[in-house]
Amino acid sequence: MLSDKATQLTIALVEKIDAKVGGAYKIFGWDEIAPLVGKETVDQELKDLFEEVRLNSCLTLKYKDDNEVCFAMTDKAILLKQDLDAMKKAQEGKVEAPMVKVDDQGNSMVVLPSSKNYLQIVDNKSKAPSRISSFFAGIGGGALGGALIYAIIYIVQNLL
Amino acid sequence: MLTKKTKALMRAVYDKAVAKDGVCLVSQNDLLQSIPYRIEFNHEDLAPSIKALSNEGYFEVIETERKGDIYYCFTLQQAGYDFSRQIALEKRQIRMKIILTVAGVIGAFLLRSLISAIAG
Structure with a gap:
């Protein structure tokens, strides 16, 4: 799982090299990568962040030395950026029609490009379907159904 | 079998x-500069030579660019690591041939001298 800073670096690298699926390798100096995470100088933390991105399979490294690196961004990194862009657009209410579907309750759902799972948009804020609310909905439905059956049985026994 | 050009490039x-x-x-320019001047190696020979060596399993190569210059990222394969041993073996074979040739000449001369001495 990527840390926040590693995610920031991943997204920045995807944007910087204009990464596409099956894209080519690029060469950058460490001094070109440092500003992407707000650093002014190249330090061990930057190299550790880069390594974290690599270990999470977001980039394929071909060459690395003290001055420069040669790497390509993987599909995983590109899809991560697409997911984050989709969520951001959903929050701003700017999602295009094919990316949005409406469920039975009339709630808007935005489809994530990577997994094809969806996030519920509530008051223009994206919200994942809550397991806890589903749990209580199940209990409530069961209780209501049980009460209804009990009422029917009571009526049948006492009135008929 | 490596040609003179591919051997120079591989070296x-x-x-x-x-x-x-x-x-x-390595940048394209650095690579060309690394090849000795006595080898007639032109800019146009580079791509086919790299492809030939890559196909023979000496290295994996990725071509990329940076600030307008073409760069190659080489990763040596097993045949590439064996290259120096291959060159040393070839040199040893050449040395042996020379030694055998010289020994043959000397031996022939001695034999001729011996026969001349016996025959009077």
């Missing part, structure tokens, strides 16, 4: 890569 790649754990990043 240049090997010298750069072996010092860095078998991987190196």
Whole structure:
């Protein structure tokens, strides 16, 4: 799982090299990568962040030395950026029609490009379907159904 | 079998890569400059030579660019690591041939002298 800073670096690298699926390798100096995470100088933390991105399979490294690196961004990194862009657009209410579907309750759902799972948009804020609310909905439905059956049985026994 | 040009190119790649754990990043210009002037190696020979060596399993190569210059990232394969041994073996074979040739000449001369001495 990527840390926040590693995610920031991943997204920045995807944007910087204009990464596409099956894209080519690029060469950058460490001094070109440092500003992407707000650093002014190249330090061990930057190299550790880069390594974290690599270990999470977001980039394929071909060459690395003290001055420069040669790497390509993987599909995983590109899809991560697409997911984050989709969520951001959903929050701003700017999602295009094919990316949005409406469920039975009339709630808007935005489809994530990577997994094809969806996030519920509530008051223009994206919200994942809550397991806890589903749990209580199940209990409530069961209780209501049980009460209804009990009422029917009571009526049948006492009135008929 | 390597030609003179591919051998010169492989020598240049090997010298750069072996010092860095078998991987190196070289610009096109640096690579051409690493090839001795006595080898007639033109700019147009570079791409086919790289492809030939890559196909023969000497290295994996990725072509990329940076600030308008073409760079190659070479990763030595097994045949690439064996290159220096291959060259040493070829040199040893040439030395043996020379030694045998010289020994043959000397031996022939001695035999001729002996026969001349016996025959009077």
